Amino acid sequence: MTHFFYLLTLALYGTATIMYLTCLVRSSTNLSLWAGRLLVAGCLTHLLSTIHLAVKLQHLPLTNTQESLSFFSLVIIASFIFFERRYKVTTLGSFITPIALLMFGISAALHGAVKPLPPVLQSNWFWIHALLAFFSYAAFTIAAGVAVMYLIQNHFLKKKHFSGLFQKLPALDTMDDISYRSLAIGFPLLTIAIITGSIWSEKAIGSYWNWDPKQTWSLITWMLYAAQLHGRLVIGWRGKRAAILSITAFVVLLITFLGMKHSINW
Amino acid sequence: MNIIVVGLSHKTANVEIREKVAFAPSQIEKPLAELVALDSIIEGIIVSTCNRVEIYATTRDIAGGIARIKRFMADYHHLSLETLEPHLYCHHSEDAIRHVFRVASSLDSMIVGEPQILGQIKTSYGYAAEYKSSGIILNRFLHKAFSVAKRVRTETKIASSAVSVAFAAVELAKKVLGDLSDKTVMLVGAGEMCELAAKHFMNCGAKGVMVTNRTFERAEKLAEEFAGEAVHFDELFQHLHRADIVLSSTGAPHIIIGPRDVEDVIKRRKFRPMFFIDIAVPRDIDQKVDNVDGAFLFTVDDLQEIVQANLAQRSLEAEKAEQIINQEIGQFHKWLSSLEVTPTIVAMRSRFDEIRRVELEKTIANWKDLPPDAEKRLETMTMAIMNKMLHTPTAVLKKAGQGGRVDLYIDAMRQLFELEAAAEENEELDLEE
Numbered sequence: 001m002t003h004f005f006y007l008l009t010l011a012l013y014g015t016a017t018i019m020y021l022t023c024l025v026r027s028s029t030n031l032s033l034w035a036g037r038l039l040v041a042g043c044l045t046h047l048l049s050t051i052h053l054a055v056k057l058q059h060l061p062l063t064n065t066q067e068s069l070s071f072f073s074l075v076i077i078a079s080f081i082f083f084e085r086r087y088k089v090t091t092l093g094s095f096i097t098p099i100a101l102l103m104f105g106i107s108a109a110l111h112g113a114v115k116p117l118p119p120v121l122q123s124n125w126f127w128i129h130a131l132l133a134f135f136s137y138a139a140f141t142i143a144a145g146v147a148v149m150y151l152i153q154n155h156f157l158k159k160k161h162f163s164g165l166f167q168k169l170p171a172l173d174t175m176d177d178i179s180y181r182s183l184a185i186g187f188p189l190l191t192i193a194i195i196t197g198s199i200w201s202e203k204a205i206g207s208y209w210n211w212d213p214k215q216t217w218s219l220i221t222w223m224l225y226a227a228q229l230h231g232r233l234v235i236g237w238r239g240k241r242a243a244i245l246s247i248t249a250f251v252v253l254l255i256t257f258l259g260m261k262h263s264i265n266w
Numbered sequence: 267m268n269i270i271v272v273g274l275s276h277k278t279a280n281v282e283i284r285e286k287v288a289f290a291p292s293q294i295e296k297p298l299a300e301l302v303a304l305d306s307i308i309e310g311i312i313v314s315t316c317n318r319v320e321i322y323a324t325t326r327d328i329a330g331g332i333a334r335i336k337r338f339m340a341d342y343h344h345l346s347l348e349t350l351e352p353h354l355y356c357h358h359s360e361d362a363i364r365h366v367f368r369v370a371s372s373l374d375s376m377i378v379g380e381p382q383i384l385g386q387i388k389t390s391y392g393y394a395a396e397y398k399s400s401g402i403i404l405n406r407f408l409h410k411a412f413s414v415a416k417r418v419r420t421e422t423k424i425a426s427s428a429v430s431v432a433f434a435a436v437e438l439a440k441k442v443l444g445d446l447s448d449k450t451v452m453l454v455g456a457g458e459m460c461e462l463a464a465k466h467f468m469n470c471g472a473k474g475v476m477v478t479n480r481t482f483e484r485a486e487k488l489a490e491e492f493a494g495e496a497v498h499f500d501e502l503f504q505h506l507h508r509a510d511i512v513l514s515s516t517g518a519p520h521i522i523i524g525p526r527d528v529e530d531v532i533k534r535r536k537f538r539p540m541f542f543i544d545i546a547v548p549r550d551i552d553q554k555v556d557n558v559d560g561a562f563l564f565t566v567d568d569l570q571e572i573v574q575a576n577l578a579q580r581s582l583e584a585e586k587a588e589q590i591i592n593q594e595i596g597q598f599h600k601w602l603s604s605l606e607v608t609p610t611i612v613a614m615r616s617r618f619d620e621i622r623r624v625e626l627e628k629t630i631a632n633w634k635d636l637p638p639d640a641e642k643r644l645e646t647m648t649m650a651i652m653n654k655m656l657h658t659p660t661a662v663l664k665k666a667g668q669g670g671r672v673d674l675y676i677d678a679m680r681q682l683f684e685l686e687a688a689a690e691e692n693e694e695l696d697l698e699e
């Protein structure tokens with residue numbers, strides 16, 4: 001049953017991604033409308049399959065790479081849908097959906113063995129930490145996607161190259177807005193995620209901060225985003241340098257998420 | 267029934283001739299009445315704008331109808347037909363449908379994609395409807411033309427891109443600054459293009475205007491026009507940070523705004539983006555300003571390039587529009603032709619029945635010693651023959667009415683059986699009912 005939902009989600013996401021990418025080269029209100037609808041449908045089936053899995057496992061599916069990637073992509077898609085409603089930026093979809101699709105695809109290809117829940121993960125703090133971490137990651141993904149779009153549009157404007165893509169990308173100001181908003185959402189979430197992560201660490205292995213790779217790199221990520229937020233609010237960093245910082249911080253975030261291991265093993 | 271179009275436009279006549287042939291909108295009732303009073307002209311609409319004067323009409327007699335309309339146009343405006351005729355074009359049937367669809371979609375206008383023509387045609391149609399010079403066919407035709415024009419506007423980008431430098435400037439500013447409604451414009455110097463662009467920005471909701479000029483009085487005068495603020499020229503850099511959009515067009519022979527100045531200004535604005543347009547020759551704003559992060563500089567040449575590209579794009583979009591129009595012509599033509607099927611069938615029956623009756627009466631009159639029920643039997647027989655002969659043609663005509671080339675069939679029927687006179691009789695009867 002879960003497997004069926006997984007395949008359905010994959011199909012819906014895949015089709016929506018292709019449609020969003022096509023929107024870059026061909027404009028059609030119908031195309032973007034249906035891309036959006038398919039994506040929402042895919043998000044719903046994804047959500048259903050996640051809930052179904054959670055019920056089957058008797059806990060949230062956030063314990064291994066397969067589950068994490070799947071959940072991450074779910075939250076990314078949901079965040080994108082939120083931002084698309086709010087700002088009407090269909091073009092953002094062409095940058096976000098491929099990322100989400102890739103993650104979901106890898107997740108679907110992996111086979112997570114269903115193991116009983118190890119004791120270290122049986123703390124509520126773990127679930128809160130993981131959930132908040134993923135929500136913040138999704139917000140930062142949006143920020144990074146918008147930053148890439150910003151740099152592209154900035155390049156077009158400076159080089160006076162007014163292609164079809166230029167027309168489709170939203171205004172610089174809009175992208176800047178989205179960037180700030182997603183940063184403002186993501187940063188507090190990341191902060192609390194790190195804090196709750198430390199609390200969980202204490203419950204699981206007795207110490208709050210271990211300077212393990214995961215925690216260390218999380219801190220680096222946190223500092224980069226803090227710098228960006230500070231720069232924005234106090235000095236007024238916007239535009240190109242903010243975009244580059246956003247992308248850099250996101251790369252560090254991906255290293256943290258995918259590359260670094262907790263010192264807490266399960 | 268056919269639709270015909272007779273008229274002239276900026277493509278076939280210069281403004282002097284067009285002036286002479288124009289119909290004043292306030293006095294359109296009389297010419298409309300005269301138009302439909304013409305022999306063989308049944309419905310009529312007059313469209314008269316500064317770039318075209320056209321008459322759309324329905325008629326059964328294409329050649330005669332067109333000739334009469336030409337004479338009407340000449341006579342009404344007291345011109346000789348010889349002077350006028352070389353400038354007139356005429357279309358009928360499918361070409362007429364295509365012409366009107368194209369005109370309504372602004373494909374025949376001086377600037378393809380312009381929005382006025384549709385409103386002008388709607389107004390002309392309004393008069394025709396009010397004075398009852400248009401009927402079922404032209405009403406449906408014009409409504410169809412309006413919906414085709416709408417399709418063209420929404421499904422192609424024919425009307426969506428800027429084709430003037432001032433509009434291009436506004437579109438670009440929107441791409442940088444987003445919503446223009448709370449932005450401030452600064453005019454440096456004076457000049458027609460500057461003012462025009464400023465007007466466009468105000469139309470899009472820009473809130474504040476600052477004007478500066480070496481001559482403070484000129485700045486004040488211009489600022490008044492925009493309900494804005496005049497700034498002394500030597501205080502330019504104290505106020506520049508307040509502007510989101512800077513339009514520059516002084517007569518100065520040297521650079522006025524350099525990259526260092528802009529760097530300072532951008533910092534003061536907390537890096538909120540700034541949009542510069544330099545219209546002056548020689549340039550007022552150093553090209554290096556464009557390298558400053560957050561500042562975007564465009565010259566008139568850049569804007570011209572955009573306008574050219576948009577014009578080129580419009581001609582591509584125009585091709586798409588022609589395709590849409592082709593689709594719609596087919597549909598409308600089918601409807602028009604199907605109007606003819608029933609009267610043609612009725613006329614056919616009428617003609618056959620006439621022949622039948624005449625021959626039957628002749629036979630009975632010349633037959634001595636006719637058996638008593640002979641008349642009835644002969645009547646039955648001739649009716650049966652007639653019905654059987656008519657059965658297939660009737661069915662074919664009705665079926666063709668739903669297919670495509672029904673007008674060929676109808677034309678053939680009318681000619682083969684000389685149905686014209688009979689048809690008109692029947693139509694008059696129908697109308698009376």
